[in-house]
Amino acid sequence: MYYGEKRVENPIRWGMVGGGRGSQIGYIHRSAALRDFNFDLVAGAFDIDPERGKDFGKQLHVDPDRCYPDYKTMFAEEAKRPDGVQAVSIATPNGMHYEVCKAALEAGLHVVCEKPLCFTSEQADELVKLAEEKHRVVGVTYGYSGHQLIQQARQMIKNGDLGEIRVINMSFAFGGYNFKIEDKVPSAKWRFDPSKAGPSFALGDVGTHPLFIIEAMIPDMKIDNLMCTKRSFVEGRELEDxxxxxxxxxxxxxxxxxxxxxCWASSINSGARHYHKIRVVGSKASLEWDDERPNQMLYEIEGEPSRVLERGAGYLTDEARVEDRIGGGHAEGLFEAWSNLYARFAVAMADADKGAYGDFWYPDVKAGAQGIKWIEKCVESADKGSAWVDYE
Known part of the structure; x- marks a missing residue:
């Protein structure tokens, strides 16, 4: 169990690009990063409007002189300071992820980036190479993977408790965009604009989440080929819903x-809040996890009564219990999951600064690149009339 003791010798000096006033995801980033004192928010380019960004930064107790009008100015000015930022989180619309991530790596900074990491595999490969050359960590915020029962599933599959994996059924199909919400909510409009969101909406926005979760559960999983069908049911949308x-x-x-x-990825599943579920079926048993009930996981062995595994219980593996924060029986949620990921990012960054790399998993730059490749292959299949396409 984790009791809040430090995991890095000194807090990582941290800045943000985006995530300003009114940004829900920005608040989640800050809550996760600052919770365990692994990061110290010292600078930011929080808003496309410099004055609004500076005012917001002041409300976060950031020195007004370190609230910058844009990320380029922030990187240049912080580089001049002996106490300049060491890492930056990117919480902007998708269209800026690649350019900001690339600039941050070139400036010698560690990065935590919202997904998608970029728009194309060429861009993703460039970021992977740059991160390796600069010996910098890039974390991608597949936040749901920080839930502890994902780690439990990973260990059970590794231990052979399910036997050989045969079938995986996964979905992230919510209903919040089952009408033209972008006409009423300006912040939703960019999500259907290919120039700002990339080549996909449903696949890129929600489909990559369960994809990474099964990659975390089954690290040696390799896709052979795939087939995709997609469409927009709400009239006027350029990208699929x-x-x-x-x-x-x-x-x-x-x-x-x-x-x-x-995989079912959707934003028009009327009445559903998330419908984000993973079921892994093996030759001996199955596991099922639902992100709306993240503290429980169904474990079903053929011929035996169903079991419900509870987060924090003594029968779970050590790997699953090490990140417990409030003990079994109490409900933990998204903020705890993100905090667990940010703690992993911090350890990885601190190790990288020492020239060492910890032997543990987190959503890294290669995971981000894998998500981009998967989106491209899905779009390719759909555009070819739902043809099968080879993955490699």
Whole structure:
């Protein structure tokens, strides 16, 4: 169990790009990063409007002189300071992720970036290479993967408790955009603009979340080929609001050759708050996790009564319990999951600064690149009339 003791020798001096007033995701970033004193918010370019950004920064107790009009100015000015930022989080609309991430890496900064990391595999490959050359950490905020029962599932699959994995059923299908919300909520409008959101909405915005969760659960999972169909049901949208993807997997230590994966990504599932669920079916048993009930996971062994595994319980693996924050029985949620990821980001950054790399997982730059590749392959399949396309 975690009791708040420091995980890095000194808090990482941290800045933000975006995430200003009215940004829900910006608040989640700050709450997660600052919770365990692993990061210290010292600078920011919080808003496209410099004065509004400076005023917001002051409300966060950031020195007004370190509230900058844009990220380029922030990187240049902070580089002149002996106490300048060491890491930056990017909480802007999608269209800025690549340019800001690239500039941050070139400035020698660690990065935490909202997904998608960028728009194309060429851009993603460039960021992977740059991060490796600069020996910098890039974390991608697949926030749901910070829930502890994801770690429990990872260990159970590794231990062979499910047998060989045969079928994975995953969905992230909410209903909040089942009408033309972008006409009423300006902050939603960019999500359907390809120049700002990229080549996909439903697949990129929500589909990549369950994709990374199963990658975290099954690290040796490899996609062989996939087929995708997508469309926009709400008139006037340039990007899809609903998509289905079928994937075949290659065989590996924990995965049976030809294992099948089904994914439903949607924003028009009327009445659903999230409908973000993962079911992993093996030759011996199955696991099922629902992000709206993240403290429980269904464990079903063929021929035996169903079990519900509870976060924080003594029967879980040590790896799943190490990040408990308030003990079993109390409900933990998204802020705790994000805090766990930010703690992992901090340890990775501190290790990288020492020239060492910890042997633990977190959503890194390669995970971000994998998400971009998956989106591209899905779009390619759909554009070819839902044809099967090879993944490699």
């Amino acid at each position: 609903n998509a289905f993807v079928i994937m075949n997997l290659k065989g590996s230590e924990n995965v049976q050759a030809g294992a099948q994966v089904y």
